[in-house]
Amino acid sequence: MAHLERDIPVQVFGLGTVEARITSKIGFKVSGVLVDLRGDVGDRVAKGTVLAHLDDREQRARLARAKAGAEQTQANLEKAMASVEKAKANYANARNINTRRQTLLQTSATSIEQADTAKAAEATALADVNLAESEVAVARAAISDAKAQGQQEAALLDFHTLASPYDAMVVARHKELGSA
Template identity: 50%
Template sequence: MRKRIVRYLLALLGIGAIGAAVFLFMFIRPLPVEVARPAEAVPVQVFGLGTVEAHILSKIGFEVGAALVELNADHGDRVSQGDVLARLHNGEQQARVARAKAGVVNGEAAVKMAQAAVGKARAVLAQKKLTNERKQALLSRQTVSVESAEESQMEVDVAAAELAVAASDVDVAKAALEDARAQYQLETVLLDHHVLKAPYNAIVVERHKELGSVLAPGEALFTLVAPETVWALAYVDEARAGDIRVGQPAEVRLRSLPRQMFEGHVTRIAIESDRVSEERRVYIACDHCPDRFHLGEQAEVFIRTAALDKALLVPETAVEGFDGTKGVVWTVEDGDLRRREVTFGNRTLDSRLEITGDLPDGAQVVTTLHPGLREGRAAKVTEEAAP
């Protein structure tokens, strides 16, 4: 019985010794930790995912409706400003133009006739005035009757009125001529609307109709794009978009060319963000573009917002309670572990935060959180984490 008790006590002592050893090993011995070290020439980038788009992309068609009788461009063709892309059947409109032109000729003839009538009325008035002057002189000598002199004066007044009417007829004829010319110009413009020309130097993205199709006014026939205006539209998380500015350098990687990076710069930042996805639209103009482009292709965008000459960076996973500006980190100070609230600045693309303030001199920041971290515990710096 006594031997059994002794064995039992020895077993308990052994377990206790093992437990004490484990406790000392786990909680008393210096905890090996990794700490951050200053990094140099650190680029600060913001990532955005988007698509290839174009600033100038147009769906063009005719302003009038008719049957399509000529097509001179197709998918992928390069066209120059003013090139004729297509024509509509225009026989009916040509007839309208001819009728309007005839109206102009008639108007010009009417103006000439009215002007001739003015000349005739002016000559008649001059003749009537001379006759009236002679009769008025004879009346003073009582050679003619008063009635004859009054009749002569009345004829002068009538001739003057006829001259005024003739002059008004000239104005009416001129107004009618201007109306005819305007109608002719209108019909000519409508005739020109049967011809579709390229509004700028472009690439044909798509041709929507074929020969013989009857188009409605305004219906799209071609989709054109100005190749020099191709850009990448990137959607950037609002939480990361605050430091983006127009003109900042950027790199674009296309899904079809994953091993190449194309240089560009921020050319526009949308004023309105997406209220659902909470993303900001950022447009990247290409400085060195690929030979070919495909609208709508997925693109990855990396915008450089800053470059840090020298910075102390800590992984975001090693920060507790980060609110965008401040957070708590573990530090090694005089060989012991401490918790410190520090201030952060930039955040790198690989989720590292720049410590900008509230860190005591000589303190080293722990980069990996361990279960054994405890205030005041001894720590041993094993190896600094690579930046």
């Protein structure tokens, strides 16, 4: 009889539980209806993999409204800046008229009433310049506010997408399509 050598596989059997070393619960930062679900229990996912989407139509509309508001405030700024130029031109004209009237008043070539009217018109025109400049400042502040609103709405839109924060395996799923 010949001696036969061969490898015998070694197997060890035992009872036990395999658990994840680290378990993380992830979810949306906003509420809404689940319209897209990509990860299933047991799936391995890479960092950044999109797992689910909420219905974001309303948020997209709010973002569009914020962008339109920003464009409107930009138009208001341009209008206010044009008003400043117009007010400055009116002030320069009123100042010239007042200077002429005051000169004519010294030689009695015009009435005191006309000179006073010209002086008041110059003061009014200067006030109009100051008002127009303050409207420019208000419009600039409105632009900053509109930009911040747009950034906030864009951030909220991003919260409608759930992505894996790191390489992982899906071990549980608590929502199904259509659930809120």
